[in-house]
Amino acid sequence: MSAVTVNQIGIERSPGLWALAWKRLMADRVAIVSMLIVIFFLLLSLAAFFGFVAKDWNREIAINYAPPTLFKDSHKPSSDLKAGAVDSGPAVDGAAAKPEFINDRDPLRDTINELKQQLGQSTGAAVDSGIKIVDPLADVMIELRKQLGRTGDGAAKVVEEKRLDSLPLGADKWGRDVLAKVIQGSETSILVGFAAAIVATIMGTLLGALAGYYGGKTDDALNWFYSIFSSIPYILLVLAIAAVLKQKGVVTVVLILGLTGWTSIFRLVRAEYLKHKARDYVRAANAIGASHARRMFVHIFPNISHVVLVQLSLHVVLFIKSEVILSFLGFGVPVDVVSWGSMLNESQNELILGYWWQLAAATAFMAVLVTAFSLFTDALRDALDPKLK
Amino acid sequence: MMAYIVRRLWQILPTMAGVILLIFFLFNVVGGDPAYLLAGKISNPEQIANIRKQLGIDEPYWVQLWIFVKQVVTFDFGASWSTNEVVSHIFATRLPASLMIGIPLLALDTAITVAIALGVAYVRGSFTDRAAMITCTVAQSVSILVYIIIFQYVLAYKFGWFPVQGWGNGFFENLFKFAALPILIGLVVSLAPNIRLYRTFILDEVNQDYVRTARAKGLSENRVMFVHVLRNASIPIITNLMIQLPGLLVGLFLIERFFSVPGIGREVILAVERSDFPVIKAVTIYVALATMLANLAADLMYKAVDPRVELK
Numbered sequence: 001m002s003a004v005t006v007n008q009i010g011i012e013r014s015p016g017l018w019a020l021a022w023k024r025l026m027a028d029r030v031a032i033v034s035m036l037i038v039i040f041f042l043l044l045s046l047a048a049f050f051g052f053v054a055k056d057w058n059r060e061i062a063i064n065y066a067p068p069t070l071f072k073d074s075h076k077p078s079s080d081l082k083a084g085a086v087d088s089g090p091a092v093d094g095a096a097a098k099p100e101f102i103n104d105r106d107p108l109r110d111t112i113n114e115l116k117q118q119l120g121q122s123t124g125a126a127v128d129s130g131i132k133i134v135d136p137l138a139d140v141m142i143e144l145r146k147q148l149g150r151t152g153d154g155a156a157k158v159v160e161e162k163r164l165d166s167l168p169l170g171a172d173k174w175g176r177d178v179l180a181k182v183i184q185g186s187e188t189s190i191l192v193g194f195a196a197a198i199v200a201t202i203m204g205t206l207l208g209a210l211a212g213y214y215g216g217k218t219d220d221a222l223n224w225f226y227s228i229f230s231s232i233p234y235i236l237l238v239l240a241i242a243a244v245l246k247q248k249g250v251v252t253v254v255l256i257l258g259l260t261g262w263t264s265i266f267r268l269v270r271a272e273y274l275k276h277k278a279r280d281y282v283r284a285a286n287a288i289g290a291s292h293a294r295r296m297f298v299h300i301f302p303n304i305s306h307v308v309l310v311q312l313s314l315h316v317v318l319f320i321k322s323e324v325i326l327s328f329l330g331f332g333v334p335v336d337v338v339s340w341g342s343m344l345n346e347s348q349n350e351l352i353l354g355y356w357w358q359l360a361a362a363t364a365f366m367a368v369l370v371t372a373f374s375l376f377t378d379a380l381r382d383a384l385d386p387k388l389k
Numbered sequence: 390m391m392a393y394i395v396r397r398l399w400q401i402l403p404t405m406a407g408v409i410l411l412i413f414f415l416f417n418v419v420g421g422d423p424a425y426l427l428a429g430k431i432s433n434p435e436q437i438a439n440i441r442k443q444l445g446i447d448e449p450y451w452v453q454l455w456i457f458v459k460q461v462v463t464f465d466f467g468a469s470w471s472t473n474e475v476v477s478h479i480f481a482t483r484l485p486a487s488l489m490i491g492i493p494l495l496a497l498d499t500a501i502t503v504a505i506a507l508g509v510a511y512v513r514g515s516f517t518d519r520a521a522m523i524t525c526t527v528a529q530s531v532s533i534l535v536y537i538i539i540f541q542y543v544l545a546y547k548f549g550w551f552p553v554q555g556w557g558n559g560f561f562e563n564l565f566k567f568a569a570l571p572i573l574i575g576l577v578v579s580l581a582p583n584i585r586l587y588r589t590f591i592l593d594e595v596n597q598d599y600v601r602t603a604r605a606k607g608l609s610e611n612r613v614m615f616v617h618v619l620r621n622a623s624i625p626i627i628t629n630l631m632i633q634l635p636g637l638l639v640g641l642f643l644i645e646r647f648f649s650v651p652g653i654g655r656e657v658i659l660a661v662e663r664s665d666f667p668v669i670k671a672v673t674i675y676v677a678l679a680t681m682l683a684n685l686a687a688d689l690m691y692k693a694v695d696p697r698v699e700l701k
Contacts, residue, residue: 227407325532
């Protein structure tokens, strides 16, 4: 852990910035725990990315709205649908409130869901009551369906393997495993968060370095550019770009978030370059004939990289939160990609029917990751810049 | 003073020009010909031709830009593509609802967070302080969406303490009946980050020499904290408030959407869903202008709070 090395003359070299920071970080128990949680989530999303876990999140393996295993007895599997709407309490007129509650949604989609619901229910009921459909092609059909994924094809849905009546974290309205979904959602949200943060950091650092290092006209021009982006509230700019770019995709979301979110990094990096460019070590580099680019990125950058690292970490959290909101509104990742935001969107209507587990799962996963990441960022900042504390 | 204000206003011009260019680039260059967007929405081809003519789609870009600049200066963005409502009328009728939620929210939020932040900063390092900070960190990590979904479901839908959604006509009916739950949710969401922020502002002050001097003079702790420390910590707090002010217009868009409050934020969401470009363009331009004016107002307020500040 200690990076103290002995050089040839035998004098102890003092540890560098990173070694010291690492030592301080390791002395902080909260930092270690939160770092382990973040690493766990990263590994989880990488595993999901390469298809080791949650690959089959799209398969309907349980009955619709199968409850979590722990709460199996308190929930009747399928007859809850109507009951949920009626027991809405005396003060709110249940019949009037329910349609209003979901009026921002596409009515067609609701009808389709309703149909799927009934279809799923009848299948579930048939299997539950023990009627085995003897069909020589059943296995082939199941295999086909597995390969095709859920295509919404009604004919393929009729024959189905036995569905589970509970899952560790329950199932959604099509009987898909919420645990697998939430892991897939972690993958999407974390990947988008990191990628967008990297885009924003590169852009902010590059422009900040140019503005701070060159000063003068370059600085004026880049400051003008900065003032344009910083005068439009972030979320409004994101929405405006989302309105123009109609083709949705994970890359689009990354670019929208990254290309609008670089402003605070720009300001900080610019200030650091202003401070450093007149220092002796940079003038010495100039004296030995280092080019501008070399001075900027080989000499100065390592000395300000801790600022950049903390900003990168801060922005991952910011962008994960933004992605969730965008996807919730339907302006984020496409419909066939599951994200925490789209899960929250589905759970909004499930909650009225009394199915709370998808909401709980997405909330808990997101809260744990974001809390751990925020605590880790705080610890990282304290470790890298002890003066701030 | 006057010279300073005039110079600052003058400096807004280039930034405003940049914002106009950016929005123009987004909607006219990247967005392309609106006829493709409108084809599915407006069945009358004459109307589409009319909109294209208004925007000057067949003209070169500099003519289109000139048309856009004229729209910004004259506050005339024409009519919404979806509802045919005049954009300036949308602004005038949606603004009151946004302000009715935003202003009480900002006032309550500031009063409560400053009080709590002073409290936890006073007992800094203690168990209370650390517990409050951990609570804030965790509370901040839960998405605003979750707060809205759960509060709306439990308090309005299950318990029936508040209307599930909607908006009335009377001022007091709106404020105390329909705006109450949105304000409450807004408070819950904004408390955690603001307490953390204001606590650091106050901590920057409590170790200063003047605080020690005030204590040495025998002043009461209340006077030290509320008069001496708070007055100095109020400079960054005012900046933060001023930065939040223009964001209020759109910042509450999720709450407005969930509760069907006819405000600017909900209008923005609807406009994005419907590709209603005139509304989005107008909101973006004027909110950006409001942000720049709010920054100027913040600088002027520094001067009022702290006579040492030199406006240059």
